[in-house]
Amino acid sequence: MSGNALRDLNVLAVPGLERKSDGSSKGSFIKPYIENSNEEVDRCQKDSEVNIGNNGVEAGNSEVEYIESENLTDLPDVDSSLNTLLARLDSKDWVSICEALNNVRQLSIYHKEELLEMLGVVIPLIVRSLKNPRSAVCKTAIMTCADIFKVYSDSVVDSFDPLLVQLLLKASQDKRFVCEAAETALVAMTTWVSPSLLLPKLQPYLKSKNPRVRAKASMCFSRSVSQLGLEGIKAYGIDNLIQIAASQLSDQLPESREAARMLALELRAIYDKSHASPGEDCTHLVDSDSWEAFCQTKLSPLSANAILRVTSTPKEGLVFGC
Template sequence: MMSETALRDLNLLPKPERTKETSSKDVLAKTYVEPTNENVEEKQRKNIGCFVEPPLNGNEVANSGAEVVVVEMEYIESEKLNDLEDVDKSLKVLIVGLESKDWVLLCETLNNVRRLSIYHKEALQDILDNVITLVVKALKNPRSAVCKTAIMTSADIFKAFGDSIVDLLDPLLVVLLLKSSQDKRFVCEAAEKALISLTMWVSPVCLLPKLQPYLKNRNPRIRAKASLCVSRSVPRLGAEGIKDFGIDKLIQIASSQLSDQLPESREAARALLLELQTAYEKGPVLASEQDAASVEPQVLSWEQFCESNLPKLSAQAVLRVTSVTREGFVSGL
């Protein structure tokens, strides 16, 4: 069982020592083998028990004579993670642990990355690029327990480092967008939480340019998740920030997603359009801002602004969404 200090073999622990507190768990079969080499990785394994991957063929397990035990895997929420007892020691073996093929050791090391991010982020700064590269590798691991722990690690990294992670974001972002749209529910939910953390802790000015390419991705699920991230990120700009970023660019983004394949994309686009409409009405654009030759600047209405920045059919679709929603809101008062 993965406690706050280690992953433990439930079959080797007496019942009173088994911890009940957990947010979610996996129960997984492993083959127990006594370690022989006294290298750094083996020494680190001893702190958590030494496990190796079970053979794919069930007959091989029976013939090997190895003892098959059950490991109960615990996913620890960020607020329940305790600080490391020895930061320097953990740092020395961090990269080795992240490169390990032992999935139990890998999960524990990922949790140590989380602890470092929460309590000692300055200690990770110099090796952050290497750490993120290995976290991305763990995100792609076919074992769900490793994948989910890596997703939770990503969320804690976003919170700890914010905008300073932007240059390292691309490989993380594409995998999280994909994982958030997969069929395994508990992996999908974890990835969605990580993306929410991303939009919460990385500023929209830095994040939106990173998200834009994924709005045109060939995979409709990736486009949908990117649309949701955009719709969550834009409100953090505020009315003035939206205008500074370019409300004309944002309305074009929302318009393109309004006719996308998946309902999730379309709903995100509708939410974004309403946010843009509200922001626009707080500070409407002057005609002179769009036409420098205009002698008498006039304030453009929302309808006029849409029509001047979008193709006719797209403008009609946008206005249909915003007017219908606005009318529904007024009638409900």
């Protein structure tokens, strides 16, 4: 993971005031609002403070419509949109940026191959929009990420790290409608990107100094492991995974602990299934092959007890490995 990504972990968006309109089949409208444009940054990061006025973001009366993926239509002039896309994504006009981001979404859905050739240049501009202090731009960029994950899946892995760190940050902030959009994008990521490629990307964030980032990464990690299946988990290493689950069980945030509990239960189910003989009840293994023996072999006594507490069946409440 790059140094820039690590430094970005300590960037938290400053909450603003936002208002949603009700009931539109295509999404919500963001009305004009006043937002605090200064972001807190790590001392090691020498970026200057973001100021809306100084960066050319204009306060206007324009409305931004958040269009759900299923309601996006094809572009009337694909060639023109492609030719001007990079310039518009790099614009200082926030309305133009939002329109360009929606064009990226339309191109990914209706013209996948044409956009694929530009993704290496487009993704850094999406990352810039994710960092934009104006929430309308940020949320539209997040929705763009979700569509890119769904359409391109593993093809974006090489450009993945900057997107991942920003989505974890946005999902960790207090601005609800941005946070919810980021969580939706993270679900799309764990759904469409192969777990064997995604898990190594997520693992460093499980040790983030930012507890909220750690929690969001834990939830993503648990969801991704559940898609590995028996052979995938065995290939990735159940020893490694149980140690990760044990470390997260003692995390300060309930979200991290719940993700660790779900991961531990998944691992137990896989372990019992893989060690049961044909026709044998997988909850009744010989002592040497029991889940209890495995945990006690691979973990410290304290960690093993923690895992066994959250994975024990009712019958094992009195005796483990019966």
